[in-house]
Amino acid sequence: FYCFGNYDRDRYARFDHHGDFFHPIGSLLGGYYKYNYGKDCGIKKYDISIVSQYKIQPLSIVQEDDEMMRISMDKTDSFLSKYITKYGLRAAVLLRKNDKYWGGYEHHKKFYGDSVEYIYNDNTNMSTYRGMDESEIIISLYSTATIEAFGWGKKILHCDFTASNQYNDYDPMIMFSEPNYEAFERRLNELIQEPYEDYRERTREYASYLMNNDTDCPPHKYIRQKIEGFL
Numbered sequence: 001f002y003c004f005g006n007y008d009r010d011r012y013a014r015f016d017h018h019g020d021f022f023h024p025i026g027s028l029l030g031g032y033y034k035y036n037y038g039k040d041c042g043i044k045k046y047d048i049s050i051v052s053q054y055k056i057q058p059l060s061i062v063q064e065d066d067e068m069m070r071i072s073m074d075k076t077d078s079f080l081s082k083y084i085t086k087y088g089l090r091a092a093v094l095l096r097k098n099d100k101y102w103g104g105y106e107h108h109k110k111f112y113g114d115s116v117e118y119i120y121n122d123n124t125n126m127s128t129y130r131g132m133d134e135s136e137i138i139i140s141l142y143s144t145a146t147i148e149a150f151g152w153g154k155k156i157l158h159c160d161f162t163a164s165n166q167y168n169d170y171d172p173m174i175m176f177s178e179p180n181y182e183a184f185e186r187r188l189n190e191l192i193q194e195p196y197e198d199y200r201e202r203t204r205e206y207a208s209y210l211m212n213n214d215t216d217c218p219p220h221k222y223i224r225q226k227i228e229g230f231l
Contacts, residue, residue, distance in 0.1 A: 002028075002223060004147070007210045023222070024212045030148040031218035033129040038152075046117070047089040047192070049135035050080060051128065051143040052096050054104035068162045073141050076159040077111035079184045080139065084115055086185075091116040094131040098122060137191060142167040150174065151211025153200055155191055159184075171206055 001019040003009060009022040025031075053073060084091045093108045098120045105118055119131050132138050132149040138156045140146040150156045160168045161179045168175060176187050191199075207213075214222075 002219070005151070005208065005210045005212045023226075025219045025222045026151055026212040026214065027144075027148045028219045028223070029126075030129060030145075030151070030211075031220055033126045033133075034152070034213075034215065035218045035220070037126060037130065038133060044134055044136055045090065046092045046131070046135040048080070048084065048091045048137050048139060049131050050077070050091070050093045050108075050116075051132070051138060051140035051145050052093055052104050052108060053141050053143055054096065054107050068164070069141065069167065072159070072161040074111075075161050075179060076139065076141065077108065079159075079181050081111045081113075081115065082181060083185055083188060084112070092119050092131055092135065093117070094119050094128045095121055137188070147211050150203070150207045151213040153204075153207065153213075155194075155196075155199055157187070157191060170210070173203060173206060 001009075001012075001021065002023045002025055004026060005024045006022075009019075009024065012019065012022075053069075080091075083089070091112075093112065093116050095104055095108075095118060097104075105120075108116075108118065119127055121127055128145055129148075132145065132154065133152075136155060138146050138149050138154055139159060140156075141160055142158055146156045146158065156174055157176055158168050158170060158174055159176050161177060163177070176184065178184070217225075
């Protein structure tokens, strides 16, 4: 079983799912990005990027947990909009799709107006990965992409105001769940002001546990070697 990190192995065991061989190799797609593009991405264009998880659904199929998620994301957007404006930060919203309506542009525009850059999804150029790579801090509710960036060593924060562990069961070092703007501002200020080397030292072990990142042997090469070995 090729997986992101040993976190996946432990979760499988917790829910009584078992495999004979676990290979915690990180993200295949994220590995492609770093291998092909990441070495050229040294410029930081944004102080903060928001990985959008907004999705449009017919009201008839909106479930209670979806509504919890939407309320949580709206609160995050509201807090972030205030924070970005107050400190005059460079920010980007990384949209889910390459479409003004379905990508969530109009939804985010209600919160951020023109204070952020909106980046439409472009799979060919791996826009979400590039946007994260060009950011100092990456924020989402529970996006896997954010955890992939954490594996690279990026500063991240999952903002979850659902008062449940349905979307996140991560360590508090990457979580914020207090529905209070002043506390939110303090947490972001601390994260921004923390020297990067101190942050890496503090989070390195946990980041590897969640999302392994071996730059000498990216996932696509590891998997190829295994397949060739079997053949």
